[in-house]
Amino acid sequence: MQLFHAGPSPYVRKVMVLLEEAGKTGEIALIDGATAPTAPNEALIAANPLGKIPCLVRDDGPALYDSRVITRYLDAKYGTGLYLDGEAVWLTLALEAHADGVLDAALLCVYEVRMREEAGRSAAWVAGQRGKITRGLDALEARWLDHLSSHVDMGAVAVACVLGYLDFRGEMGGWGDWRDGRPGLAAWGEAFLKRPAMRATAP
Secondary structure, three states, rough: EEEEEEOOHHHHHHHHHHHHOOOHHHOEEEEEEOOOOEEOOOHHHHHHOOOOOOEEEEEOOOOOEEEHHHHHHHHHHEEEOOOOOOOHHHHHHHHHHHHHHHHHHHHHHHHHHHHHOOOOOOOOHHHHHHHHHHHHHHHHHHHOOHHHHOOHHHHHHHHHHHHHHHOOHHHHHOOOOOOOHHHHHHHHHHOOOOOHHHHHOOO
């Protein structure tokens, strides 16, 4: 199999963390999938017409894209157990979607800086995205700490990838430190980011 990737992508990082946890990084060839909305990667588009990463090219079926689809597939293939069984899986999926929503907002803040000239940027748009980040982080502190503290699942991995990205792009995105005013999330996040799989995939 081949994985179109780019090192700084937090969505790619989710996939790479799963592969590290499974001990299967050597089974997938990494293909440079660096892309931008205004400069699509032609090889990537051939596999994924949307031109988005990550994209997993399989030997025995069509390519898979969207990180949540890829991680669910690889979890089933390698038996990593990062998606809970039975009714509990809905908590994993809900938390993963929540984390991805925060990532979406953060990425839109970064794109506003990277892809637009300063005169064309919308302060209101960026403020709206930063508001989503703040509310998303506050919800993690208020509602999800018990789950995060008791499960190593793809929801937790996705949250950790969010926190890592907020640190990595904080200066460009202009959001505050995710630790401020969130002692529970700060303690959990600092510990989880020290896991070997997180260290190995840091941008």
